[in-house]
Amino acid sequence: MSAQTADTGLTAMFDHPFMQHAFLAGTGIALAAGLVGYFLVLRAQVFTADALSHVAFTGALAALVTGVDARIGLFAATITVGFALGALGSRGHADDVVIGSVFAWILGLGVLFLALYTTHRSSGNGTAGVTVLFGSIFGLDASHAWEAAVLAALLCLAVIVIGRPLLFASLDPAVAAARGVPVRLLGVGFLGLVGAAAAEATQAVGALLLLGLLAAPAGTAQRLTTRPYHGMWISSSVAVAVTWAGLTTSYLAPRIPPSFAILAFATATYAVALTVTTRTVTAIHPPVPSPATSTAQRSPTSS
Amino acid sequence: MITAAAADAALSWNLVRDVRQMFAYSFMVNAFRAGTVVAVTAGATGWFMVLRRQTFAGHTLAVAGFPGAAGAIWLGVGATYGYFAFCLAAALLIAAIPTAGGATAGRAAESATVGTVQAFALACGFLFVSLYKGFLGGVNTLLFGSFLGITDGMVLTLTAVAVAVLAVLAVLGRPLLFASLDPAVAAATGVPVRALSVAFLIVLGSTAAEVSQITGTLLVFTLLVIPAATAQILTPRPALSLALTVLFGLLVTWAGLTVAYYSPYPIGFFITSFAFGLYLLARLAVHAHDLLGRTARTSHPAEAAA
Numbered sequence: 379m380s381a382q383t384a385d386t387g388l389t390a391m392f393d394h395p396f397m398q399h400a401f402l403a404g405t406g407i408a409l410a411a412g413l414v415g416y417f418l419v420l421r422a423q424v425f426t427a428d429a430l431s432h433v434a435f436t437g438a439l440a441a442l443v444t445g446v447d448a449r450i451g452l453f454a455a456t457i458t459v460g461f462a463l464g465a466l467g468s469r470g471h472a473d474d475v476v477i478g479s480v481f482a483w484i485l486g487l488g489v490l491f492l493a494l495y496t497t498h499r500s501s502g503n504g505t506a507g508v509t510v511l512f513g514s515i516f517g518l519d520a521s522h523a524w525e526a527a528v529l530a531a532l533l534c535l536a537v538i539v540i541g542r543p544l545l546f547a548s549l550d551p552a553v554a555a556a557r558g559v560p561v562r563l564l565g566v567g568f569l570g571l572v573g574a575a576a577a578e579a580t581q582a583v584g585a586l587l588l589l590g591l592l593a594a595p596a597g598t599a600q601r602l603t604t605r606p607y608h609g610m611w612i613s614s615s616v617a618v619a620v621t622w623a624g625l626t627t628s629y630l631a632p633r634i635p636p637s638f639a640i641l642a643f644a645t646a647t648y649a650v651a652l653t654v655t656t657r658t659v660t661a662i663h664p665p666v667p668s669p670a671t672s673t674a675q676r677s678p679t680s681s
Numbered sequence: 682m683i684t685a686a687a688a689d690a691a692l693s694w695n696l697v698r699d700v701r702q703m704f705a706y707s708f709m710v711n712a713f714r715a716g717t718v719v720a721v722t723a724g725a726t727g728w729f730m731v732l733r734r735q736t737f738a739g740h741t742l743a744v745a746g747f748p749g750a751a752g753a754i755w756l757g758v759g760a761t762y763g764y765f766a767f768c769l770a771a772a773l774l775i776a777a778i779p780t781a782g783g784a785t786a787g788r789a790a791e792s793a794t795v796g797t798v799q800a801f802a803l804a805c806g807f808l809f810v811s812l813y814k815g816f817l818g819g820v821n822t823l824l825f826g827s828f829l830g831i832t833d834g835m836v837l838t839l840t841a842v843a844v845a846v847l848a849v850l851a852v853l854g855r856p857l858l859f860a861s862l863d864p865a866v867a868a869a870t871g872v873p874v875r876a877l878s879v880a881f882l883i884v885l886g887s888t889a890a891e892v893s894q895i896t897g898t899l900l901v902f903t904l905l906v907i908p909a910a911t912a913q914i915l916t917p918r919p920a921l922s923l924a925l926t927v928l929f930g931l932l933v934t935w936a937g938l939t940v941a942y943y944s945p946y947p948i949g950f951f952i953t954s955f956a957f958g959l960y961l962l963a964r965l966a967v968h969a970h971d972l973l974g975r976t977a978r979t980s981h982p983a984e985a986a987a
Binding site for chain 2: 423424427477478480482486487492494587589593644645648652
């Protein structure tokens with residue numbers, strides 16, 4: 379493709395309403411995902427987002443089967459499970475094996491709903507499952523895009539409001555608790571926010587790929603700076619930048635699906651950050667429990 | 682295909698006749714053969730995975746098969762090669778990356794890396810599917826599996842890989858157990874902890890690739906994690922819980938196959954539900970046992986709470 383065609387393609391890009399909607403929703407969703415993702419990586423809870431992505435699939439399909447707006451099922455399922463995971467685990471951290479067992483079953487339920495939907499609703503929409511799993515940001519209409527953007531703005535606001543205490547509670551839970559920070563409540567509330575962010579991101583990149591939008595920009599930020607507030611802004615800026623780049627690429631080369639393009643840019647950015655900072659990094663991270671302690675936690679306590 | 686099987690498959694009261702009838706179909710015989718092989722392999726590998734708390738890495742390796750299969754079909758190669766190529770590549774990638782940051786890269790950075798690898802793998806799968814026109818319906822089979830249409834050749838390949846995986850696990854088993862339970866002491870006594878962890882990721886990758894072909898990439902994780910989690914709740918003894926894991930895996934798979942044969946609904950739902958049901962039962966049983974033990978041992982409430 380010559381530079382000239384790319385140029386005319388780019389100037390005409392915003393003439394298309396579907397591109398305007400995609401950019402509007404994409405920017406909001408990326409901002410929220412970047413902010414929430416930063417804390418998710420800081421708290422080493424990325425696996426929780428992995429679980430929520432499967433819950434999102436089941437929630438959306440359950441709504442489709444019952445004939446409700448898919449987004450209602452999506453948000454209801456992810457926020458409920460987010461709160462539940464926070465409430466079940468000690469101090470807002472649930473055991474990975476428990477999470478894994480639960481979401482494996484929830485995904486099984488999703489498969490059932492998919493079968494019910496494709497066999498009982500002969501609307502010819504056999505690709506509903508694929509749309510939920512991999513997203514269809516170019517298919518958003520104006521009202522959906524605006525709703526997604528407003529919700530994303532609210533999410534960002536919520537993260538900023540609880541940002542300071544959450545940061546404290548994430549970096550040093552013991553000291554934070556001693557200073558009167560409600561560590562457990564913050565952990566549960568934060569997972570509720572992660573649930574909402576997962577439901578938002580499902581609309582942009584799909585249930586299976588939202589993990590990348592949450593993890594890759596945040597991982598990049600963790601590699602580039604040790605200062606939390608800089609990290610938060612780097613994370614959301616990277617998320618927005620890769621979303622714009624992905625949408626533009628997919629517009630110029632229609633055979634490439636937008637969710638793949640966004641994920642490809644996100645992964646490339648993270649890979650570059652990893653290689654560049656390999657020598658110099660002294661990344662902040664929460665105190666790493668040594669393998670010995672985690673073994674002690676799960677072995678039956680001698681009574 | 683499903684309706685054809687369901688048409689003359691009706692449950693009667695004669696169980697022996699029903700089983701005979703089910704096994705009269707060669708596709709059901711192959712499904713049971715493949716299911717058995719897959720359940721044993723997934724159980725043995727999954728037991729170590731749960732012990733090592735590598736559920737996230739396991740799940741990532743499990744889904745890495747999706748782009749492999751989709752890419753292989755797009756290129757016109759056999760899907761089996763795609764599964765193995767991508768699962769093993771992802772295993773090596775996960776094994777390599779955490780060391781790139783040196784000792785300072787903690788659990789936080791590692792989980793971000795694993796998550797990114799997983800999402801990118803799935804995105805690649807979606808790209809291959811989109812590039813291969815007219816294949817969108819097949820996505821569901823790749824993701825959620827199908828027990829129909831398993832050939833004799835596939836069963837043979839699966840068995841060969843299973844034997845290799847189990848042989849490697851048998852050789853590595855003791856040091857791997859040691860290194861998983863107490864890496865610091867194991868390293869101090871000269872066990873190559875790092876090499877073992879890479880070797881285990883490769884075993885996990887091969888298992889994921891193998892199991893994906895039957896259960897679909899999204900449901901591999903069920904057979905890896907739930908039977909092992911159930912067994913490890915029930916007993917702390919390694920040999921016994923490993924045996925229980927394999928047993929639970931087999932029971933769940935056989936029950937899932939049988940029910941799916943008589944029902945129009947997908948096998949993935951039944952296998953995950955049976956497995957999760959067993960897991961809940963195990964938790965309840967242990968809980969009830971603890972309660973009974975406590976009330977029997979002491980009538981002192983303060984002591985019971987301690």
